Amino acid sequence: MVHLDSLEHHGAMYWRPEQRAWSADPAEVVKALQKDGFREYKHEVVTRGRSRTAWGGMWQGLDPRNGTMATVTWVMHMLPPDIYVFIEVGGRWIEGRADESESRDDATRSLDHALAV
Numbered sequence: 001m002v003h004l005d006s007l008e009h010h011g012a013m014y015w016r017p018e019q020r021a022w023s024a025d026p027a028e029v030v031k032a033l034q035k036d037g038f039r040e041y042k043h044e045v046v047t048r049g050r051s052r053t054a055w056g057g058m059w060q061g062l063d064p065r066n067g068t069m070a071t072v073t074w075v076m077h078m079l080p081p082d083i084y085v086f087i088e089v090g091g092r093w094i095e096g097r098a099d100e101s102e103s104r105d106d107a108t109r110s111l112d113h114a115l116a117v
Contacts, residue, residue: 001089003032008096013085015096019077021084022096026074029085030059037063038070 007013013024022029034040038061045057056075063070071088087094 001033001036003035004029004087004094007032016084017096019084020095021086022094023082024085026057026059026072026083026085029072029087030061033061033070033072033089037065038068039064041069 007024007028008015012028013022015021016023040059041062042058042060044059046055047053048055054076056073058074059072061070062068068090070090071086073086073088075084076082077084
């Protein structure tokens with residue numbers, strides 16, 4: 001998956017081995033999967049409280065060329081503020097290597113952008 005790999009290569013997502021999750025903007029992950037051929041099948045966002053603040057969500061896409069399903073699930077983690085992203089393609093979890101150091105420091109991500117998925 002060329003576009004998904006490119007996100008990691010350019011530092012737009014990095015593996016957090018202690019959480020077994022990616023730290024990334026889920027909207028960018030979804031865009032990369034769409035560029036890699038996946039078409040949206042399902043999209044849900046979980047909100048909380050009167051402010052309707054997003055706390056997480058799920059996106060599923062189907063590659064019509066071969067029937068492969070991709071799922072992106074994300075959840076807001078408050079301390080430190082970050083979005084944890086879990087990616088599954090064709091029934092296999094996409095994980096980074098545990099021996100890699102984080103390529104970026106912990107930065108607060110904009111949930112507004114993440115909701116644009």
